[in-house]
Amino acid sequence: MAETRAFYRDVMQFPIETDLENWVSFRVGSSLLTLRPRGWTNFTDGEAAPGSASVQLAFRVPPPAVDACHAELVAKGVPVLRGPTDLPSWRHRTLFFRDPENNLIEIYAEY
Structure with missing residues (x-):
């Protein structure tokens, strides 16, 4: 997740709103773009449904x-x-x- 955090911070230049070990939120206008690890125990990603959208x-x-x-x-x-x-x-x-x-x-x- 460190590489993706750096990408949105340094390349996209989105300001960081919250930066924790397993959670980072970037301010994008009036919205937040939040990254967290896949399969993190606090949230279940679940299986991708057949025919689901990306x-x-x-x-x-x-x-x-x-x-x-x-x-x-x-x-x-x-x-x-x-x-x-x-x-x-x-x-x-x-x-x-x-x-x-x-x-x-x-x-x-x-x-």
């Missing part, structure tokens, strides 16, 4: 920020799955990458 974290930014975020990610050595791309049917400019736990992350702007 989680994609999507962070909305102003339109010029998509390209700026891409440049920062590349400069920090983060592998980008798909660089800045316009999706006219969604009216989005978007980019995709993964965190150290292999969670899919999208940074997008609406236009």
Whole structure:
């Protein structure tokens, strides 16, 4: 979990709200993004249900920020799955990458 904690703190630059041994919460606007170990005894993750959905974290930014975020990610050595791309049917400019736990992350702007 240390690598993922460092990723959200240092790469994504989210301020830490709570930082405990098995729990870290980051302030993202008016929301919290909380990480904890899988299989932690205080919470049961359970088995993945057949056909269940995966989680994609999507962070909305102003339109010029998509390209700026891409440049920062590349400069920090983060592998980008798909660089800045316009999706006219969604009216989005978007980019995709993964965190150290292999969670899919999208940074997008609406236009």
